[in-house]
Amino acid sequence: VAIGEIVVCEADVLETIDLTLPHYFRMLRSLGVTKLARPERIVVFSDHEVPAYSERVASLQRELRRELKELGVRYFYDMGRHGISHQSIVEHGHVLPGMLAIGADTHATTLGCVGALAPPVNYEAVQVLATGDIWLKVPETIRIVVTGEAPLGVLSRDIAQWVIARLGAERCDYRVLEYAGPAMAHLDMDARMTLCNVAVDIGAKSGVVEPDELTREYLAPRAKGEFDLVRSDPDAVYELVFSVDLGTLEPMVAAPPSPDNVVPVSTVAGIEVDQVYIGSCAGGRLEDLRAAAAVLEGRTVHPGVRMIVVPTSQEIFARAAREGLVEQFINAGAAVTAPNCGPCYGNLSPLAEGEVCVGTGTRNEPGRMGNAKASIYLANAATAATAAVLGKIADPRELMRERRS
Amino acid sequence: MNWLWRGRAWVFGDNIPNDGGLMALRFVREQQYDPRILAKHCFAEVDPGFAASAQPGDFVVAGKNFAYGNAHVQGFLGLKGLRVALLAESMSRGPYRCAVNAGVPFLTPLPGITAAVSTSDELEVDFLTGRVSNLTRRTEVKGAALPPVLREIIGAGGGIDHMRQRLGLLAASR
Numbered sequence: 061v062a063i064g065e066i067v068v069c070e071a072d073v074l075e076t077i078d079l080t081l082p083h084y085f086r087m088l089r090s091l092g093v094t095k096l097a098r099p100e101r102i103v104v105f106s107d108h109e110v111p112a113y114s115e116r117v118a119s120l121q122r123e124l125r126r127e128l129k130e131l132g133v134r135y136f137y138d139m140g141r142h143g144i145s146h147q148s149i150v151e152h153g154h155v156l157p158g159m160l161a162i163g164a165d166t167h168a169t170t171l172g173c174v175g176a177l178a179p180p181v182n183y184e185a186v187q188v189l190a191t192g193d194i195w196l197k198v199p200e201t202i203r204i205v206v207t208g209e210a211p212l213g214v215l216s217r218d219i220a221q222w223v224i225a226r227l228g229a230e231r232c233d234y235r236v237l238e239y240a241g242p243a244m245a246h247l248d249m250d251a252r253m254t255l256c257n258v259a260v261d262i263g264a265k266s267g268v269v270e271p272d273e274l275t276r277e278y279l280a281p282r283a284k285g286e287f288d289l290v291r292s293d294p295d296a297v298y299e300l301v302f303s304v305d306l307g308t309l310e311p312m313v314a315a316p317p318s319p320d321n322v323v324p325v326s327t328v329a330g331i332e333v334d335q336v337y338i339g340s341c342a343g344g345r346l347e348d349l350r351a352a353a354a355v356l357e358g359r360t361v362h363p364g365v366r367m368i369v370v371p372t373s374q375e376i377f378a379r380a381a382r383e384g385l386v387e388q389f390i391n392a393g394a395a396v397t398a399p400n401c402g403p404c405y406g407n408l409s410p411l412a413e414g415e416v417c418v419g420t421g422t423r424n425e426p427g428r429m430g431n432a433k434a435s436i437y438l439a440n441a442a443t444a445a446t447a448a449v450l451g452k453i454a455d456p457r458e459l460m461r462e463r464r465s
Numbered sequence: 466m467n468w469l470w471r472g473r474a475w476v477f478g479d480n481i482p483n484d485g486g487l488m489a490l491r492f493v494r495e496q497q498y499d500p501r502i503l504a505k506h507c508f509a510e511v512d513p514g515f516a517a518s519a520q521p522g523d524f525v526v527a528g529k530n531f532a533y534g535n536a537h538v539q540g541f542l543g544l545k546g547l548r549v550a551l552l553a554e555s556m557s558r559g560p561y562r563c564a565v566n567a568g569v570p571f572l573t574p575l576p577g578i579t580a581a582v583s584t585s586d587e588l589e590v591d592f593l594t595g596r597v598s599n600l601t602r603r604t605e606v607k608g609a610a611l612p613p614v615l616r617e618i619i620g621a622g623g624g625i626d627h628m629r630q631r632l633g634l635l636a637a638s639r
Contacts (some may be wrong), residue, residue: 066614083496091629166535166559180559183498183538184566187628195614229530234558263533263557317482318533407494425534427485 065198072159072176073101074188075149075168079108082124084164084186085131097192099132103154105145106138108401113408143373143399146170146341147253151375153282157271158290162188167341167422169260173252174279175271175290177236180260199234199265200299201292202227205241208307213457215351215440216251217343217420220258221312223304225322233263235299238292240270243306249278250345257342261319261423311456314438316424325443325455334415336361336394336448337403337429338441339370343420344399346376346383348441353385355445355459356392362451367394368409374399394448406430418447466620468592470550470570471600472522475515476584477508479528483560486511487532487540500567503539504546521548524588528553528579532560541567545623550590552578552597552608565615568623572597575608592616 061067076084081104088094096102104124112118128136137148146167155161157175161168164185171178179196181188188194204223224232237259239252247255256267269275271289279287311325338344338352349371361367369389371377377399380386389396402408404421410430411417417429417436424436439447442456449459484490488506497503508515519525525544531551532540536559544551544567551564551571564571570592578597582588586601595610611619621627 066612068614080496083498087498087625091625093632180536181562182536184562184624187624190628190632195618229533229557230555233555234561263559265558405494406490423534425482425484427490432485 061198063198063200066195067198068193068195069160070193071101071162071188073103073154073161074185075145075161075163075165075171076102076104076185077108077145077165078104078106078110078121078124080164080182080185082120082127084189085124085127087186088190093190096131096133096189100134101192102133102189103135103149104128104133104137105148106142107144107399108405109407110139110142110400111398141374143375144341144344144401146257147345147372147376150174150249150253151282151373153279153284156279156283156285156287157275158288162194167257167260169264169267170253170257170341172256172266172268173249174275175268177268178256178266197234199236201236201238201296202232202300202302203238203240203298205301205303206239206243206247206306207241207303208243208305209246210306210309213311213442213455213460214306214309215347215442216247216254217258217348217440218309218312219304219306220255221314221319221322221438222309224258224262225312225320227262227302229263229320231300232259234265236266236268237264238268238270244269245272245274248274250347253345254342258319311440311443313443313453314424316435316437317426319423319438325439325453328437328453329455331416331437331453333365333418333447333452335409335411335417335419336365336367336444337370337409337417337419337421338444339368339372339419340401340404340421341372342422343441344370344372344376346379348420349376349380349385350383352441352445353388355442355449355456356394357388359392359449361393361448364451365448367448368403369394369396370403371396371399403429411436418444418453420444468570468616470522470524470590470592472520472524472588474524474526474582474584474586474588475519476526476579476582477511477528478579479554480530481511481527481532483532483534483537483540488537488543492539493537497539498542500542500546502546503543507540507543507547516547519547519549523549524552524590525549526552526578526582527556529555531556532563533557536560536563538563538567541569544569552590554578565618566624568619568621568626570611570619572608572611575606578606581606
């Protein structure tokens with residue numbers, strides 16, 4: 061195949077979610093489709109509306125459980141065994157190197173963390189359910205070579221935001237961002253998920269991390285099938301090779317109105333904050349929870365601020381509890397809830413008119429987290445936790461240094 | 466399907482978001498997929514008069530990075546409900562797929578289209594060749610034609626209708 065060509069491909073795995081799947085099934089039923097092409101390749105997560113917050117949602121979920129049984133879909137991660145789909149599907153070993161993983165939700169690019177190609181679709185999942193395949197345009201690839209070591213206060217979210225801001229939307233549109241280079245050996249699967257997750261916010265088709273020994277070790281106890289570490293050919297042609305020295309980075313903030321409006325934290329320092337949010341498929345992983353808890357330790361949430369922490373998956377929630385992070389959040393005055401997509405979607409802890417939120421959510425368009433006249437600043441978890449303590453945006457490194465000394 | 470369209474232009478600026486620009490996010494929360502209902506709410510927050518005034522066959526002429534953000538299909542189903550086509554300076558992958566899937570005929574990229582067209586200009590657009598003729602100004606802009614595979618999907622009425630055709634064909638060949 062050639063770059064730019066349109067090809068029809070069979071999906072190796074299809075990731076779907078509670079919010080939309082009942083409606084997709086209704087659509088298929090109304091068309092007379094009673095059989096799915098490959099039910100064994102479909103993986104379903106409760107994440108957008110869990111726990112159910114209304115009777116309407118509860119009855120949709122009842123319908124979903126019945127449909128899944130009837131259609132022979134056996135991989136369903138229901139409440140209590142769930143997590144945000146893009147995290148949990150990897151934790152449960154459904155996505156393997158070299159796979160074509162189609163995700164029926166925007167941030168499915170996350171699945172590229174193990175070396176899969178993971179283009180997100182939304183409503184088109186209806187066709188993938190019924191036919192098992194999808195049209196794709198053969199993309200160009202940008203190789204991002206990561207070197208150096210991240211300094212204090214810099215998390216994988218900063219690397220991701222910095223890269224998309226430097227590359228820019230026009231450069232990234234429809235392209236695959238492939239992460240490689242010597243520093244990747246020190247970036248764990250959580251960090252890799254964040255890098256691939258944020259890639260979609262610049263219009264990339266997928267983020268991919270070149271699989272390595274770390275990938276093998278992570279997947280070995282989890283994989284639902286056999287796998288090889290499929291990598292790009294040594295003579296692969298790239299549209300661009302782009303180098304990032306982590307040593308040159310600093311904590312970044314994406315200011316309204318879009319995720320690529322990225323500035324150093326000092327630029328927006330002093331802005332007063334109403335809500336702090338640690339969570340989402342872009343920022344509620346162990347790395348994020350640890351960084352936030354480290355800032356909060358021995359400190360409390362500012363009286364003018366409400367703070368909500370939403371671990372990305374049950375696995376992460378359990379680890380956070382084991383490490384004592386959950387207790388630290390509670391002692392500091394933060395609310396901790398079960399994994400879900402709610403705040404990014406505006407249906408959990410929404411913002412009122414004029415309010416300001418600093419958080420690790422996915423996007424910051426007006427209206428994304430409730431009222432269209434609220435402001436959303438995307439930041440790493442340490443910056444968000446610092447804002448929770450001080451009541452305003454500030455460079456997290458000061459509090460982190462105090463902690464060290 | 467007829468691929469030569471004639472109609473009036475409705476020009477919008479650069480960077481109109483999908484959620485809250487083309488369509489309010491509440492229709493995503495409500496999981497509304499009916500093109501007839503969504504049609505009434507296209508661009509409600511940008512140009513409240515548009516949905517009531519646009520005629521079938523008209524063109525939405527959009528600027529750079531049209532409908533950016535999460536690739537929710539509702540706005541594009543709304544355009545389909547209005548039976549209008551789309552001419553965009555540029556559009557990223559998410560909205561590009563949404564336009565195909567909703568069955569909205571479109572041309573993109575079309576650099577310079579918003580400068581070459583004013584609202585209510587009469588346009589003639591050939592989707593097979595990518596030619597946009599401004600009949601009011603007697604000027605022409607040439608863009609890339611729709612790839613045949615995608616034209617087939619749009620011609621069928623969108624991704625769902627195309628799937629129905631395919632499933633019908635598959636069943637017949639067995």
